[in-house]
Amino acid sequence: QAGLTQPPSVSKALRQTATITCTGNTNNVGNQGALWLQQHQGHPPKLLSYRNNNRPSGISEKFAASRSGNTASLTITGLQPEDEADYYCSAWDNSLSAWVFGGGTKVTVL
């Protein structure tokens, strides 16, 4: 089934800012927005934000989500080595009646 589109990788220097995009359509991202997950190798995913820019308790403000039309974005400020991970967006798709994921973006801190 159709998924969301993310860049495969993003590389930025230490303490810089990384932005990851997630493009869908009017049935998913453009409808109810997207949520973002972080996954470190060998660990389960962790929810970073939901409904575009609501952060669960304990999630740092350095993770900021937004949406414009059918594209959601996750901005990570002040990159640190521990931010190296895979990042996924996800959204409910009304036409599929299913949750869809992006392919994931690997963030590398140089």
Place this chain on the structure above:
Amino acid sequence: QVQMLQSGAEVKEPGASVNVSCRTYGYAFTSYYMHWVRLAPGQGLEWMGRINPKTGGADYAQKFQGRLTMSRDTSTTTAYMELSGLTSDDSAVYYCAFVTFDYWGQGTVVTVS
């Protein structure tokens, strides 16, 4: 404190079925959906489906229709995922996730070989 404990790693032959369990602690089991998501080697996360623990009703991703069954036992607050007709493409880490991906189990490695 919400905790979700999944069953251990499985090795299956092609054509077999696998049953993964997810026991939950510390929340109202019947109040929120339980999702199943998998991560195959070199691939991204893939949503398989969800179950309403209160009613037992399940929604499955189209890709898995016909060979995926989700169930639950409210007395033990445990959710189950059974996938049949296994192929090597089903080798993956399988996760249960509660609410809207707020909480995750530790993952169960399923190897089809």
